[in-house]
Amino acid sequence: MRRLLHAILLGLLGAGIVHIVVLLLVPEFTERDAWSRLAMASDLYKMTRLDAEAGGAPVVKSVDPLFYAAACRFDLAEGMVRIKAPGSVPFWSVSVYGRNGHNFYSFNDHTATGSKLDTVVLTPAQMIDVRRELPEDLQGAIFVEAPIEEGIFVIRAFVPDDSWKPIVEQFLEQSSCELQDY
Amino acid sequence: MLKTALLTLLSLAIAIGGGGSSVWYALQAQSGVGAISIGQWTAFPEIGTQNADPYSKARVAREGVLALGKAEGLSFIAERDAAGDELQRQCDYRIEGGFPTARFWTLYAADQSLGVVDTGKPRLAALQSYQVLRQPDNSVVIAVGNRPAPGNWLLTGGFGRMYFVLTFYDTPIASSTGLSDVTLPRIVKAGCNA
Numbered sequence: 226m227r228r229l230l231h232a233i234l235l236g237l238l239g240a241g242i243v244h245i246v247v248l249l250l251v252p253e254f255t256e257r258d259a260w261s262r263l264a265m266a267s268d269l270y271k272m273t274r275l276d277a278e279a280g281g282a283p284v285v286k287s288v289d290p291l292f293y294a295a296a297c298r299f300d301l302a303e304g305m306v307r308i309k310a311p312g313s314v315p316f317w318s319v320s321v322y323g324r325n326g327h328n329f330y331s332f333n334d335h336t337a338t339g340s341k342l343d344t345v346v347l348t349p350a351q352m353i354d355v356r357r358e359l360p361e362d363l364q365g366a367i368f369v370e371a372p373i374e375e376g377i378f379v380i381r382a383f384v385p386d387d388s389w390k391p392i393v394e395q396f397l398e399q400s401s402c403e404l405q406d407y
Numbered sequence: 408m409l410k411t412a413l414l415t416l417l418s419l420a421i422a423i424g425g426g427g428s429s430v431w432y433a434l435q436a437q438s439g440v441g442a443i444s445i446g447q448w449t450a451f452p453e454i455g456t457q458n459a460d461p462y463s464k465a466r467v468a469r470e471g472v473l474a475l476g477k478a479e480g481l482s483f484i485a486e487r488d489a490a491g492d493e494l495q496r497q498c499d500y501r502i503e504g505g506f507p508t509a510r511f512w513t514l515y516a517a518d519q520s521l522g523v524v525d526t527g528k529p530r531l532a533a534l535q536s537y538q539v540l541r542q543p544d545n546s547v548v549i550a551v552g553n554r555p556a557p558g559n560w561l562l563t564g565g566f567g568r569m570y571f572v573l574t575f576y577d578t579p580i581a582s583s584t585g586l587s588d589v590t591l592p593r594i595v596k597a598g599c600n601a
Contacts, residue, residue, distance in 0.1 A: 228410070228414055229414065229417075231414075232414035232415070232417050232418045233417070233418070233421060235418045235422075236417060236418040236419070236420070236421025236422050236425070237421060237422075237425065238422075239418060239419070239421065239422025239423075239425075239426065240421055240422045240423075240424075240425030240426040240429065241426070242422070242426065243422050243423055243425070243426025243427065244425075244426040244429050244430055246426075247426060247427055247430045248430050248433075248461050248462065248465050249461060251430070251434075251464075251465040251468055251469055252464050252465055252467070252468035255468040255469050257468075257469055257470070257471050258467070258468045258469070258471050259471045259472065259473050261471075262471045275473075285471050285472070285473050289513055289515070289533075289572075289574055290513075290515050290522075290523035290531055290532075290533045291513045291515070291531070291533050291535050292513075296473070316510065316511070316576060316577070318475075318476070318478065318479040318480070318576070318577070319479075320473070320475070320476040320479060322455075322473060325464075325467075325468065326455060326467045326468060326471070326472065326473060326474075327455060327456060327457050327459075327464075327467070328455045328456055328473075328474055328475075328476045328477075329456070329457060330476070331475075331476020331477060331478040331479050332476075332478045333478050333479060333576075333577050335577065336478070377473065379473055381475075381479065383511070383535075383576070385535060385537055385538070386538065
């Protein structure tokens with residue numbers, strides 16, 4: 226009887242250890258995170274709609290139904306990436322995520338000059354290079370220094386009602402996400 | 408000898424089964440570590456950041472969430488009404504009260520996966536702050552149900568569990584210091600179609 230109790234206690238202790246180990250390993254081994262889902266849907270440097278409105282199941286879950294969203298994956302090891310979207314919509318906001326889905330920078334249209342979305346994501350090392358001589362066409366851009374290599378850039382745009390749908394759709398369609406030569 | 412083997416097996420079964428299922432359970436729950444509750448509403452302000460607790464990190468990884476950034480907004484989820492009952496799609500509710508400062512907010516009725524509920528009607532089961540009517544004191548009363556209601560009406564329908572998701576965009580409450588004295592609207596059950 227005492228040995229049974231001993232075995233159960235040992236089991237519970239083991240359960241605690243397994244709990245912690247599994248919890249810490251989930252982010253390492255998951256194939257269902259945002260990066261993997263986006264990788265299945267499209268290539269690097271390609272804006273992909275996240276909401277279900279564009280047809281098919283939503284790529285990333287729990288996007289506000291009154292929002293349209295698009296995302297692109299980038300790899301800063303290949304160079305800095307520039308994201309632009311012309312046109313104006315009632316509200317847009319963007320977030321930069323690391324490969325693991327951790328958000329480390331976000332801003333919205335009030336931050337940008339003239340509500341125009343024009344931003345460059347780059348590593349601190351690339352930032353030093355760019356600072357030395359800022360190219361003419363990057364003057365108005367918002368620079369986001371990211372201490373990562375692979376990451377995800379997400380644009381979210383508010384659709385107040387049906388009449389805004391084509392405009393917001395166009396805003397996301399015309400958004401670009403490309404490697405910036407420097 | 409056999410007894411020792413069986414006991415070892417029992418220990419291992421408890422360890423692996425218990426450890427695995429407890430993680431699964433913890434990741435399913437809407438509340439949990441890192442959650443902030445205001446009335447019936449729960450938010451995870453730290454989710455999707457580097458400072459998040461391991462449970463939030465695992466949840467982000469497992470569900471493929473791309474959480475809203477601090478400059479974007481903050482989402483609250485309600486799964487129970489003011490009386491403590493689970494929200495049901497076949498019931499009518501009244502959401503009433505003041506809303507904290509934000510550029511705008513959206514409210515939608517969600518199913519288990521937190522996607523908007525499918526009512527089979529062209530009208531979306533969602534409302535936003537630019538389209539709501541306000542009381543003289545700037546508070547908002549929203550009728551939730553599958554029959555049209557005067558004033559603000561949030562369409563729902565069907566059967567089963569339901570969640571409300573209330574998201575504030577471009578809001579000072581997203582920075583954690585702002586959360587201390589925020590009040591959110593009450594959810595009151597008005598009746599059910601049994």
